[in-house]
Amino acid sequence: MAATLQFDLVSPERKLASVQATEVQIPGADGDMTAMEGHAPTITTLRPGILKSVSAEGTRSYVVTGGFAEISATGVSVLAERAVPLDEMTPALMDQLIADASEATAVASDKDAADKAMADLVALRAAVHG
Structure with missing residues (x-):
């Protein structure tokens, strides 16, 4: 074991x-x-x-x-x-996560880190839902 x-x-x-x-x-x-x-x-x-x-x-x-x-x-x-x-993730929920991240990015003090997180989410959407 x-x-x-x-x-x-x-x-x-x-x-x-x-x-x-x-x-x-x-x-x-x-x-x-x-x-x-x-x-x-x-x-x-x-x-x-x-x-x-x-x-x-x-x-x-x-x-x-x-x-x-x-x-x-x-x-x-x-x-x-x-x-x-992952089995509960829907395209609508993924879009909501990206929208939430976009709002957070707008007010982030570390723009580079926020932009990187946003790019990671967009790439994740592509990986999960093609």
Whole structure:
């Protein structure tokens, strides 16, 4: 049996996951990363992308728009700004996420980071809905 770690994913709207996972793939702000049991303690910000957890129940994918991930040797806790299971994502919901991000971009103090997040969301829309 593969080693596991506790994976928890929450957004302001709801708790989306609490499972024993063998790996969690995270869209980190500085690049994609995979957390597994025994990972060095790390905290990273999230960029818009697909977060995946692999467990005995299979692979679950979530669209995240940002937030933070805290990784330890025994667990991954993700606090997402917005998170939606990929199988619940609709074109209308993706458009709403992009509209929300566009509003945030307009008032952001770090325009480069905001523009990058917006570009990530547009690329994510293309990847999810063609």
